[in-house]
Amino acid sequence: MNKSKKAYIRALRLLSKKSYSENELKEKLSQYDKNVIDEIIKRLKKDGLIDDKKLAEKIVEKFFERKKGLYYIIRKLKRKKIPEEIINQIKENFDFQREYKIAKELVERRKNKRRSSLFLFLKGKGFSSSTFNKLREKYGE
DSSP: OOHHHHHHHHHHHHHHHSOOOHHHHHHHTTTSOHHHHHHHHHHHHHTTSOOHHHHHHHHHHHHHHTTOOHHHHHHHHHHTTOOHHHHHHHHHTOOHHHHHHHHHHHHHHTTTSOHHHHHHHHHHTTOOHHHHHHHHHHHOO
16 A cells, blocks of 8 residues: 555544544644645545634534633634634634623623632633623623
């Protein structure tokens, strides 16, 4: 079996277990020649098996469902080695109203907590400054 075929099979095995960004997959296949890796990445993209934009959108949705904010999501995208241009598009099109609604829901559930610990909790979940400031105005510090 030639190296190209071996590398392609390895890529398919990796992708069968979880989603990888293009850069993550390149790292996983780094023991192969760069030209072989580029050829495989091109083929996987053509076949629709890797798509950084779709992966980024899935990550955003997944962490919205887990009640996380913009900064948390961006950290996750960077860890997945999503290209900066896609991250910038996510930032530009980010649904701040949805983020605010999620944060407000979290605040409502924890009404009995001290305000300072509540806002630290929200910061830890990565909510944006604008959402954080709106909530501070509404609920006070």
